Amino acid sequence: MPTEKITITSDAGHELSGALELPTGLVRGAALFAHCFTCTKQSRAAVAVSRALAREGIATLRFDFTGLGGSEGEFGQAGFAADVADLVAAAEDLLDRFARPVLLVGHSLGGAAVLAAADDLGVDKVAAIATIAAPSDVPHVLDNIDGDIAAIREGGSGQVTIGGREFHLSREFLDRVENVDLLDEVAKLRKPLLFLHSPTDDVVGIEHASALFGAAKHPKSFVSLDGADHLLLDEGDADFAARVIAGWAHRYLPLRDDWPMPDDGVVAKTGHGKFGTEVHTRTHRFIADEPASYGGDDTGPTPYDLLNAALGTCTAMTMKMYADRKGWPLEGVTVEVTHERRHKDECDHAEAMEEGTQMQALNRRIEMMSDALDADQRAKLIEIADKCPVHRTLEGKLHVHTQSADD
DSSP states (O other): OOEEEEEEEOTTSOEEEEEEEOOSSOOOEEEEEEOOTTOOTTSHHHHHHHHHHHHTTEEEEEEOOTTSTTOOSOHHHHOHHHHHHHHHHHHHHHHHHHOSOEEEEEETHHHHHHHHHHHHHOGGGEEEEEEESOOSSGGGGGGGEESOHHHHHHHSEEEEEETTEEEEEEHHHHHHHHSOOHHHHHHHOOSOEEEEEOTTOSSSOHHHHHHHHHHOOSSEEEEEOTTOOTTOOSHHHHHHHHHHHHHHHGGGSOOOTTOOOOSSSOEEEEOSSSSOEEEEOSSOEEEEOOOGGGTSOOOSOOHHHHHHHHHHHHHHHHHHHHHHHHTOOOOEEEEEEEEESSOOSOOTTGGGSOTTOOOOEEEEEEEEEOSSOOHHHHHHHHHHHTTSHHHHHHHSOOOOOOOOTTO
16 A cells, blocks of 8 residues: 555654555545554554455554654653653544544554544544454553563652563652543543453453453444454464454545436546555545556556456456356356457458557457367357457547547
8 A cells, every 4th residue: 555654743743654645546434543551553454444444445544652663752751641642642643634534443451542632632533433443441460561560650750571672660650640530531532442452362351352342332343353362473364354344434524415326327536555556436436556666565456457358357257247148057157358469460450550559459358167068068168258348349430539628
């Protein structure tokens, strides 16, 4: 997906490092992802969920909290309140850019942070909230700290280990973690809520999800991440959570009124990335792109893929329709189409080409699935393939007329 590096300025004046995952085509809404405790925006869950949402037309910002990853500041001095303030600052940036309520998504302590941040941000600015493996009480995070907490309270600061990494924590950090009533915050929310949690999570137990769900008001939903670990280290678990959130979010990020759906033909509109283009028919939307080897993001078929697909699908439909009308036992058709830019085969119309025009060809290979068709029926169906409407259009006298919309 096209990714834009951005910088957010926190209320404390620190520069926070962010990555905005952009849809290849048009943007239907915006989302903000909060990573897990001491993780960064590069965690598997952060990347998987952000890019899955972007594929669904939702621009998604993932960023490093104060003192983590590429962000400025001291993590050990910040605490939970600073995380919440960072989220509000990042959300305001999204609101300024996209001018629509944002979807908040948080993983582990990041999930607790988005629940707490929603009220500070203002519920009119929040479209919906989804959490993954979130604790129901913020002080639970202290259980994951390996160090002398009592000594830090007495002395004011001290060294600890979290997830195998060394940090210097302050008494203020501990105070900010302990003085949060998250269930009370959740009970006040009047926004759609989705809780995802693994019943085998051995870091934040499933009872936390039960407590959050019980405190929340409807509309609320729960999805079990069966067999997943707390950090979603398995790619399949992260992708599943991402797809669930993306699908659920559609309900709360409605399509924009300014997306054109033509009465006839198609509309192609450039989006993000180098080549990404969104295509609208009367009833469908899809993306066209170029492969990474050509500088694209490979988020959709190429223009020539679509040309090949037009001939292949029309061929298959025409052959099936003819066989059905005749009552012939054709079970199915597979059509393979490739485009050849330098066609050197002899052909009858080669002499009629204008001088300097490059001869091109579409090569079509057809497989008919049936043991009951006889040789004559197979031959007739191949003949019918050459009469499909797209084939006739491509080999007919086709002209392309272009005019400016300014005319």
